[in-house]
Each structure stands twice: as C-alpha cells, then as structure tokens.
Amino acid sequence: MANNNLFDSIPSGIIPQQWCNLPYLHILDLANNNISGAIPNCLHDLTSLVYDESSMAATLFGEKRYAEQTTLMDKGGEREYGNNLIYIYIYINIIDLSRNNLIGEIPEVITSLIQLIALNFSWNQLTGSIPKKIGNITGLERLDLSNNNLSGPIPKSISSLNFLSHLNLSHNNLSERILSRNQLQTLDDSSIYADNPLLCGFLLPTKCPGDEDHTSNSSTSGGGGSEDNGAKNDNEMLWFYVSMGSGFLVGLCGVCFTLWIKESWRQVYFRFVGIA
Known part of the structure; x- marks a missing residue:
C-alpha cells in the first residue's frame, strides 16, 4: 500500500475501520486473502482517493519517483508499477479486495472516491445492488464486480464512465435490460454479462419484455x-x-x-x- 508503513497481509479477519484514517493511501490491495465481514462504510475518509492531490504534489515535490515496485492484478493478469512507471504527481489509485469472503452490500460511499481508476470486488459474497451513482467515479478505467450475488438492474450512470475500458459483471443475479449507449457501446463482449439469467437485451440471446x-x-x-x-x-x-x-x-x-x-x-x- 502506497505512502504507508504497513507490512505483510491480513490472512483472515475483517478490514479495520482504522484504515479509513490513512489520508495518503492510494493503493488498497488486499486481494487473495481470507478477509470476511463487510466493506467498511468509511472509505470516503480516504481523502487521497476523493480529492485531486496531483497538482499540489507536483508543486511541492517536483518529479520525484517512487523507489519501490508494486504488482497489481489488471484485466485478469499482473502488472508491475515500478520506479520508472509511477511519478509522485501521477497517482495510481486502486482498490482491489478481490478473492476474499466479503459479505454485505457495496457501500454507497464508494462512489465518492472519484480519483479511483480501478475497482475490483470480484470473487466475494457481496449482495444488494450496484450503487446507483457509480458513474460519479468519472476516471474509472477498470471495474470488476464479477462472481458475487449482486442483484437488481445495472445503474444507468455506469454508461457515463467515459474512460471505462474493462468491465466484468458476470456471474451475479443482475436483472433487466443491458445498457448499450456511450462508452458501453465499445464494450461489446457478451462475457461481461455472462451467467446473469435475468439480464436481457443487447449482446444477449434473451430478449427483454416487449422486444x-x-x-x-x-x-x-x-x-x-x-x-x-x-x-x-x-x-x-x-x-x-x-x-x-x-x-x-x-x-x-x-x-x-x-x-x-x-x-x-x-x-x-x-x-x-x-x-x-
């Protein structure tokens, strides 16, 4: 995790509420553990993921490079970010809680983290619906909510994510019509919505009522x-x-x-x- 002195991983247990008090946290990667419980409802306190600090950091520190390397899951594979790839004024803001045992709903406060570029909650046991204001995370490039128990319609605001290049909503219980406008028109892979029996429309063999x-x-x-x-x-x-x-x-x-x-x-x- 960037800009902190945390070591090792959390093999089991819950995500501590105290971690929401880390104002300089840019990468929260807890993937592939045995973490249980709910996603903390205080993530909006991670101010570095809410406010744009890049211009201020560049002014104060100049072009300082990170010395450490970070490996993150990206589009199904691993990607390394090292001292030649990340500048202090170009932050890689990522939350990856995939492949754990998280339960409960995705908190609505996640939509206030407008500086996120990647959000991965896949392979958990999350329920409820996708937050309606998910489109507020305007810079989001990668969103993976697959392999959960999410239900309800796909929020209309997701079509306003103009930088979205990777989307995976498969293996859930989502319902109603698939959106097919704006950026979503370019994501024409039916596997994005696979194994959602109640989804219908664009890219799927199931027609929506009235079609x-x-x-x-x-x-x-x-x-x-x-x-x-x-x-x-x-x-x-x-x-x-x-x-x-x-x-x-x-x-x-x-x-x-x-x-x-x-x-x-x-x-x-x-x-x-x-x-x-």
Missing part, C-alpha cells in the same frame, strides 16, 4: 403489407379480365340482336361473310 412484440409487429406489418399489395394486384387483374369479357359479350350480343331485327343488315352481313 418480441416489437419484432413480431414489425414482421407482421411488413409481411402483411406485401400480402395486401399482392391481393390488391390480383383483384385488379381479376376485374380487368371480367370487364374485358363482359364488354366482349355485350358487344357480341348487340351485334347479334341488331342482325336479328334488321333483315337488310342481316342479308348484307351474310353476303359479306359468304364473299369472305
């Missing part, structure tokens, strides 16, 4: 129009032939009737036919 009716109505409307046009054309052709046949019959009857009542015309006609 089937819309598709059906569109198909019916399109198909019905073609059938109506075909029937209309058939009727027009039928009436054309009926009219033509009727006209021919009326004309023939008229000629025959005229020849029947006009003997002089009849003689002329027979004489003409005989000559022909």
Whole structure:
C-alpha cells in the first residue's frame, strides 16, 4: 500500500475501520486473502482517493519517483508499477479486495472516491445492488464486480464512465435490460454479462419484455403489407379480365340482336361473310 508503513497481509479477519484514517493511501490491495465481514462504510475518509492531490504534489515535490515496485492484478493478469512507471504527481489509485469472503452490500460511499481508476470486488459474497451513482467515479478505467450475488438492474450512470475500458459483471443475479449507449457501446463482449439469467437485451440471446412484440409487429406489418399489395394486384387483374369479357359479350350480343331485327343488315352481313 502506497505512502504507508504497513507490512505483510491480513490472512483472515475483517478490514479495520482504522484504515479509513490513512489520508495518503492510494493503493488498497488486499486481494487473495481470507478477509470476511463487510466493506467498511468509511472509505470516503480516504481523502487521497476523493480529492485531486496531483497538482499540489507536483508543486511541492517536483518529479520525484517512487523507489519501490508494486504488482497489481489488471484485466485478469499482473502488472508491475515500478520506479520508472509511477511519478509522485501521477497517482495510481486502486482498490482491489478481490478473492476474499466479503459479505454485505457495496457501500454507497464508494462512489465518492472519484480519483479511483480501478475497482475490483470480484470473487466475494457481496449482495444488494450496484450503487446507483457509480458513474460519479468519472476516471474509472477498470471495474470488476464479477462472481458475487449482486442483484437488481445495472445503474444507468455506469454508461457515463467515459474512460471505462474493462468491465466484468458476470456471474451475479443482475436483472433487466443491458445498457448499450456511450462508452458501453465499445464494450461489446457478451462475457461481461455472462451467467446473469435475468439480464436481457443487447449482446444477449434473451430478449427483454416487449422486444418480441416489437419484432413480431414489425414482421407482421411488413409481411402483411406485401400480402395486401399482392391481393390488391390480383383483384385488379381479376376485374380487368371480367370487364374485358363482359364488354366482349355485350358487344357480341348487340351485334347479334341488331342482325336479328334488321333483315337488310342481316342479308348484307351474310353476303359479306359468304364473299369472305
């Protein structure tokens, strides 16, 4: 953990509330332990993750580099941050509590840590919903809440995370429609939402309620129009032939009737036919 004198890990137990009183903490990495209990509700006291200290640090200390190295889980793999990668005025703000036995809900105060770039609560036993104001963490690049028992809809505010490049919400009990706007349009991997039986819509084979009716109505409307046009054309052709046949019959009857009542015309006609 950066800017502190903490050593070793916490193999078991809970996260101490006292750790919220570490104003210079930038990396809280407790992954792969046996930590239980709830996520502390005082994380907003980690002021270095709430306020932008970079400009002040650069002014006071200049381009001082860190001497130590840090290895963090990033997008499923490990990434090293060393003395040539982190400047004192460019902070890497990360919370990684993955692969523990944490229970309870994700505290809403997590959304006040607007300087975070990575948040990983995966592989725990968290319940409840994703905080509605998760979009307040505007600089968030990586968010992994997979393999928990989270429920409810995906908050609309998550679509406002314009720097989000890695998202994993799989293996939960999330429900309702998947968002497909803004930055989320670029994250078009269906595995992001895998094993959430109640999710529907974009990228998933499960259609949301109303989608089937819309598709059906569109198909019916399109198909019905073609059938109506075909029937209309058939009727027009039928009436054309009926009219033509009727006209021919009326004309023939008229000629025959005229020849029947006009003997002089009849003689002329027979004489003409005989000559022909």
